[in-house]
Amino acid sequence: MTTGLDSEIGGTEAAAERRDEVVAEVTEHAGRIARELARLQGGDYGQADFETEAGTWTLKYEAGDVQYLRFDGRGADVYVVSTQQPPDPDALATAMADYDAFVAAFNEHVRSLAGVLDDVNSDFPAIEPVDSVVAERERILGQMREATDAMARQLQRYEGGDYGTFSARVTDNGGSGGSRRGSSGSGGSRWELKWEDGRTSYLRVGGEGGIYLLSQYQPPSAHDLRAHAPNFPGFVAAFNEEIAAESESLEDVSL
Structure with a gap:
C-alpha cells in the first residue's frame, strides 16, 4: 500500500x-x-x-x-x-x-494643493503690546508680596515656627469679617496666606480651588487681580486686628 x-x-x-x-x-x-x-x-x-x-x-x-x-x-x-x-x-x-x-x-x-494659499492675505494687523499691563500687574503683585512677606516674618516671630498659615474672611468692600486665624468666619471671601521661613509661599483667595494671587508658579490674570486687589487692604487689616487682639490678651496674663 x-x-x-x-x-x-x-x-x-x-x-x-x-x-x-x-x-x-x-x-x-x-x-x-x-x-x-x-x-x-x-x-x-x-x-x-x-x-x-x-x-x-x-x-x-x-x-x-x-x-x-x-x-x-x-x-x-x-x-x-x-x-x-x-x-x-x-x-x-x-x-x-x-x-x-x-x-x-x-x-x-x-497637485490639487498647488496655489491653494496664493490668495491668503499675509498682511496681518499690528499686535497690541502687553507691556503696560504686565508692568502694572508686577507692580501691584510686588507691593502685595512686600506686605505678605512682612506679615510672614511677624507670624514666624509670633508663632515661633518655620511655617504656618493665616486666614481671614474679607468682604468685597475691603472690610474683614472674622479674622481669627484658621477660622471659617461668615460672609466675604476666604483669604489665606501660607508662609515658610518668614516668606510668602502663596496668597490665595476663595479657599481650595480658588485664585492664587501670589505663588511660586504663575501670576494671576489681570482680570483676577483687578477683581481681588481692592480687597487686599481688608486682609491686611484683619491681620493687624488679629495681632492686636492677641497682644491685648497676653497683656492681661499675670505671672
Missing part, C-alpha cells in the same frame, strides 16, 4: 525571498511618500487614505517611517507593509497590481 509519504514537497523559499524583496522596495518607496506627507501635514506622525478605482490605500507613518501600508480592495485586505508580519505572496501580488494607481492618487492630491 502506497501512502505517498515519500512524495517530494515543494519549497517556498523562492516565493518568500521574492516577497521580501518586493516588500523592502515598497517600504523604501512608500517611506519617501510618508516623509512628503509628513511635511505636507506638518507633523511627525499621522495617516492618510487614497482612493483608486480598485480600492483604498491607507498609509500610516511616524517619525518619517512607514508604520503600515494597507490596501483594502474588492475581496482583498492586505498589509503590504507592516511591523507585524509580511503579507501572503498572492495577496501582495493583488495589491501591487494597484500600487501605481496609489502613487498616482498621492501625486494628484499634492
Whole structure:
C-alpha cells in the first residue's frame, strides 16, 4: 500500500525571498511618500487614505517611517507593509497590481494643493503690546508680596515656627469679617496666606480651588487681580486686628 509519504514537497523559499524583496522596495518607496506627507501635514506622525478605482490605500507613518501600508480592495485586505508580519505572496501580488494607481492618487492630491494659499492675505494687523499691563500687574503683585512677606516674618516671630498659615474672611468692600486665624468666619471671601521661613509661599483667595494671587508658579490674570486687589487692604487689616487682639490678651496674663 502506497501512502505517498515519500512524495517530494515543494519549497517556498523562492516565493518568500521574492516577497521580501518586493516588500523592502515598497517600504523604501512608500517611506519617501510618508516623509512628503509628513511635511505636507506638518507633523511627525499621522495617516492618510487614497482612493483608486480598485480600492483604498491607507498609509500610516511616524517619525518619517512607514508604520503600515494597507490596501483594502474588492475581496482583498492586505498589509503590504507592516511591523507585524509580511503579507501572503498572492495577496501582495493583488495589491501591487494597484500600487501605481496609489502613487498616482498621492501625486494628484499634492497637485490639487498647488496655489491653494496664493490668495491668503499675509498682511496681518499690528499686535497690541502687553507691556503696560504686565508692568502694572508686577507692580501691584510686588507691593502685595512686600506686605505678605512682612506679615510672614511677624507670624514666624509670633508663632515661633518655620511655617504656618493665616486666614481671614474679607468682604468685597475691603472690610474683614472674622479674622481669627484658621477660622471659617461668615460672609466675604476666604483669604489665606501660607508662609515658610518668614516668606510668602502663596496668597490665595476663595479657599481650595480658588485664585492664587501670589505663588511660586504663575501670576494671576489681570482680570483676577483687578477683581481681588481692592480687597487686599481688608486682609491686611484683619491681620493687624488679629495681632492686636492677641497682644491685648497676653497683656492681661499675670505671672
